[in-house]
Amino acid sequence: MSLEDRFDRLTVSQRASDHINNQLLEKYSHKIKTDELSFSKAKTSKDKANRATVENVLDPRTMRFLKSMVNRGVIADLNGCLSTGKEANVYHAFAGTGKAPVIDEETGQYEVLETDGLRKEYAIKIYKTSILVFKDRERYVDGEFRFRNSRSQHNPRKMIKIWAEKEFRNLKRIHQSGVIPAPRPVEVKNNVLVMEFLSRGNGFASPKLRDYPYRDREEIFHYYHTMVAYMRLLYQVCRLVHADLSEYNTIIHNDKLYMIDVSQSVEPEHPMSLDFLRMDIKNVNLYFEKMGVSIFPERVIFQFVISESLEKFKGDYHNVIDLVGYIAKNLPIKSTEQDEAEDEIFRSLHLVRSLGGLEERDFDRYTDGKFDLLKSLIAHDNERNFAASEQFEFDNADHGSSSSLEESSDEEGDNSSGGEEDEESDDREYYEDDEPKILKGKKYEDKDIKKLRKQEAKDAKSEKRKTKVKKHIKKKLVKKTKSKK
Ligand SMILES: Nc1ncnc2c1ncn2[C@@H]1O[C@H](COP(=O)(O)OP(=O)(O)OP(=O)(O)O)[C@@H](O)[C@H]1O
Ligand SMILES: [Mg+2]
Known part of the structure; x- marks a missing residue:
């Protein structure tokens, strides 16, 4: 069956x-x-x-x-x-x-x-x-x-x-x-x-979107626009990227689109979040295109989701109805070959939050004038995202060494399979607060280990720098292109 x-x-x-x-x-x-x-x-x-x-x-x-x-x-x-x-x-x-x-x-x-x-x-x-x-x-x-x-x-x-x-x-x-x-x-x-x-x-x-019997074409459009609006709300308000968004992981219940299956969803600060978002957009577009809807270019949706402010938007940023109205009126329909070509490039991009993470190959394409997407990604890169990525770097540096310190105290290791301790233990022992916080550093860290950790992080960064285009050159170029518009 x-x-x-x-x-x-x-x-x-x-x-x-x-x-x-x-x-x-x-x-x-x-x-x-x-x-x-x-x-x-x-x-x-x-x-x-x-x-x-x-x-x-x-x-x-x-x-x-x-x-x-x-x-x-x-x-x-x-x-x-x-x-x-x-x-x-x-x-x-x-x-x-x-x-x-x-x-x-x-x-x-x-x-x-x-x-x-x-x-x-x-x-x-x-x-x-x-x-x-x-x-x-x-x-x-x-x-x-x-x-x-x-x-x-x-x-x-x-x-x-x-x-x-x-x-x-x-x-x-x-x-x-x-x-x-x-x-x-x-x-x-x-x-x-x-x-x-x-x-x-x-x-x-209630049926998954995939099994939902649409009443008419209008309704298909409505749910497409709602899906795009929800991607933005998920990112901007809930601070999450679904990472497996599709017609299988959404349910139509009481005439509303419900999101389910969010175990793999990540915060925007996750290093892969933008790649996951791009994948979500692609899947959503694929489905609705199959359903006969005029879709928006993937890079346009991407920009719509991550931009902190929206041009000409007068409604409530938290309101799906206002957002759907804006989407229907303002996002351009994907129509030309040029649109497809740009989406093609967009799919192959190494997505970055800041200039510091720009990869050389993408940077070259950008400076060759093949597309201006990076400009929009970076120039519009809002303060919150930037702060988040900085925070993440800090966290990462902290995380790297502290794991070696604390791993030894994770005595349960692999022997939990036979034990009952998990059943009694506090459900929340493996994670911390929901809200991202700025770390205050590792108070109890051994000085020598801290020193070693910092040195290691420094070395890793300088290694990375060797293969990168200098930041000030990138900034100059981005500025230049920006002022042209
Ligand atoms: N809260 C719910 N109410 C009604 N049905 C639900 C609910 N949660 C899940 N389902 C049904 O169960 C199905 C599987 O749920 P979910 O997508 O969360 O699991 P999954 O891990 O993705 O499974 P799969 O590996 O099949 O993708 C959904 O497609 C939906 O039909
Ligand atoms: Mg599922």
Whole structure:
């Protein structure tokens, strides 16, 4: 059965007793044998059984997290699978009562609680714990200010935990901003994330943009413009780049476009954020072009997203309606071959936040007069972005050496697989505050190590400088081109 079929056939029984007795968990628990097998290789088989997974995500450890959520009354149960993806499965669940369910001593069954018939529904995203699928996740967490103290990037289980935390925090940030609709995050526990279920009724999930039956052409245009506006709001207000934005990771719910799947989203300060943004723009354009919409050039959208101020814009910078109006009126439609040629170059650019990061090959193209994109990127480079990149450099220098210092204290290392400590530990141990802060330096750093670190950073920078065009020359040239306009 295809994913779409599964998705469409998901039905939810309305009988409370069906949900409160924790059916699914019980059903799968007994299938997983954690006893030592007696006939052969006793040592390794116990380990294997402990790590056995059902549907690739429900390993015994994950089951324990789910049970703990049931026991605390967060969720009532898991009803069915909404989606089985590469990295995670998403399940439907009813919300718990907020209290531990009562078990009837005689029957051993959960007591059926009286409900008024309307029960909150949740979507539960369970990240796969298999190693292969998240090998390339590191690049999204590496260089992320908020996860600078995460020392667990080579431990798969911890990496998964960081990943789920990241989605939870990104969702929270988007949801709380109030400028972009997103499911309300409820709880995260290791690889299990609970959030509001976007429902179109009777337990059916609202459709992804890809499956949405547009009423007319106007509506397609409307959602294209909304998507472009949301990219800007996400960047400017939520300080995030989605990094996997597409018709698959947006849901139309109550006539609004909701953003989902934000585990890989990064802050603008992330060294790859502009590349991710460019990729998002390309994917969004590809989809809407396929849908027959006149699209805007990718570089124009890019500029629209990152520019702090908008020319001729009179509306509210936080308001999607104002932005959509502006987009429809002011962004030029991609129409000429020249537009395509410029987008082509834009895709191949090494994106930079400041002149200091400009690569020679791009710089040459720029000075040859092939395009004036860099001018717009750099000349319009606003103070906030610039400050952010400076901050990032500072953070990076700090981060590099402190990891060597603190790694040794990360004793959990790889041995957490058998332990239970994670289940009890504070969920927030691997990340710091949401809001980016200026670091105050490493107070407790050993003087010699600090010295060494600084020297290393200095050497690395001077090495880098060797291959770069001098900053003052770049600045002069940019200024020159700017004054021509
Ligand atoms: N809060 C929600 N409400 C309703 N449906 C949801 C919700 N969250 C996710 N889904 C459904 O589950 C699907 C997968 O979710 P998501 O995109 O977050 O996971 P994923 O890790 O991207 O999985 P994949 O590897 O398939 O891309 C979505 O496309 C959507 O159909
Ligand atoms: Mg997805």
